[in-house]
Amino acid sequence: MPDNELKLPLLDQLEEGPWPSFVKDLKEQAARRPQVGQLLEQLEQSYENRWDYWRGTAINVPGYGGGIIARYSDLGEKFPQVAQFHTIRVIESPGFVYSADALRQLCDISEEYGAGIMQLHGMTGDILLLGYDNEKMMDACEALMDNGWDLGGSGNGMRTIPCCIGPARCEMACYDTLMLTKYLTDKYIGYLHRPEFPYKFKFKLSGCGNDCANSVSRSDMPVIGTWRDDIQVDQEAVTRFVKEMGQEWVIGNVTSRCPTRCIHLNGDQIEIDNRNCVRCMHCINVMHLALAPGKDRGATLLIGGKRTVRSGDMVASVLVPFQKLDSDGAYRAFSGIVERIWDFWGEHGNEHERVGEFIDRVGLGTFLDGVGLEPDPQMVANPRSNPFIKFEEYAAPRLDGEPHKAANVLNREPDREEDYEGEQP
């Protein structure tokens, strides 16, 4: 449909201003594809009436339980070309790195079977291919699989795993995020394609505390790179940096912004109290030529992050303070923890209950018992304010006659301090 035939007064306003507009792009696409013109017209009507005309459901590709996000239009008679306008989720390449040929394949498939609209990448990390009807969607899936692509996760299963660029292009990476993404995807592809959990389960992998994968608040199990020895300091580089930027600037922008005040400038030398460093990455980011993460690297495993739906936003908290991720054995140890969590949550989780909500309900002590992990002080982000910690012996009974019972974690004999020697950062 030519641009000049579309009457879109409300959408036209979104083209005003200096920022890029999806309306402009879709209008160009509509000039070649009437389907996209109808998409814009339906959106215009939605804005006008303040009503969403899409109905969502799931479509089963044979052998799969997810990967297709179905969208049916309530205005199908008026806009027949968008009566079915489904989205296909495709597993992305780790780190979002593609060859030109791979992108051409996706574009060709999108042009041939769909609306020619792609989103790289959605919040889930997947490649999103938009605008397929029931029939062409199956053909598109066949074409994708013939070219080595596979459908991403949706529904109540493991979701597609996004990760940061990792060691491919970043000096801060404390473990190989790309390799771990491939390992987890290959190992658990069945869980990704078949919804077998109480609700969705997301991994997001970040190579360091900068958390470029947005893992801590957007995934059930963030894996964030860290180290347990000392920050590497090149004092000569520090001296050059201080000489170039000035002492006042370094104090104002590096040392005084340390959240635990563990870094100090002594003349033109840096001193760090590594025992109190919380690996926030700020000093390393600013003085990246002079400072670097330590050499004994691994990752912190966290649990329970999510966005709002059933309950409010939750930020993940520490589950395993330090886990080496540099060998097949380390990967197997990690997947052992994951599988124990899935078993326990799968057995006892309620319908549509994320693992963070599950921990909130049963208490961290019960959860740790269930998955066979020892409690650790680092699991407590803020004493008495962490939502996962319940102090039943202090709380009033929730029901008449309910006995006071301490959480399992409180019944445990304290470990000797020397047990932790050399294990903790």
Next chain:
Amino acid sequence: MAIPVEQLADEMYEIVKESAGVKKLKGGDLTKAMVAKYGDDVSRADVKAAIRVLIDSGRCVYGYFGGSSIELPHTEAAENQ
């Protein structure tokens, strides 16, 4: 003696068929039903394999609403043809 996966799949299909329109069954429900019937002769892995047989053959599909239930193939109410 281990129960063949195909036999488990057939029996689970009958359970799903009988429950259609009455109760949405999840993988855990089918696992419990099979364990109740056969005890130690079936494992969770066997039941998972049997569910895969049902899904791959198209005899059952995963439902989306109200949890990931295993259902007979159907047309979603939202779908327009």
